[in-house]
Amino acid sequence: EVQVVESGGGLIQPGGSLRISCAASGFTFSGYWMHWARQAPGKGLVWVSSINNDGSRATYADSVKGRFTISRDNAKNTLYLQMNSLRAEDTAVYFCAKGGGPPAWGQGTMVTVSP
């Protein structure tokens, strides 16, 4: 079964850092682009970042560029998102998603940025 499971969310103070992870299984992880998207409470889906198969190319939404870093470890079938200089507006559920078809999304991990 194709599956992605996020972890590592929590409560963090403004200006702080957090790394969230996504464990993938059931497919050849190294064969696919991977993505992070987020959803603030009561709001719609917003793309955050994407990374290519071998990790050599990454793209970011303007709202997180320079603060967030996406990476992957194909040997561990794991995707990461390092989030620095966190702001209140980064509060959201963060979803990991498999690129290409058929797609797979996780249940998400909640990140709350608050004093």
Add this chain to the structure above:
Amino acid sequence: QSVLTQPPSASGTPGQRVTISCSGSSSNIGRHTVDWYQQPPGTAPKPLMYGNNQRSSGVPDRFSGSKSGTSASLAISGLQSEDEADYYCGAWDDNLNGWVFGGGTTLTVL
């Protein structure tokens, strides 16, 4: 303001057919395939359709997708109460070099 445009709401009675539209541009829907996501209240988004018209595993054939030019549509026939959810469209965008989503459509089964 979302890059892809969806109506904020849609409704229908049980058994009816409803469609949800998704409008984009030449840099996203015009060049790339469209995915659809279903999000019942209080749950995570679930991939519903991918590649314009391919159903994800376990999705009944009451759901269908199509694309023409820079627009796409999701159709739901034989509407059921469990179809009440938010629906989002998504596609890659070459100008933004990233994924773009619609603002979501809340489907109500009357």
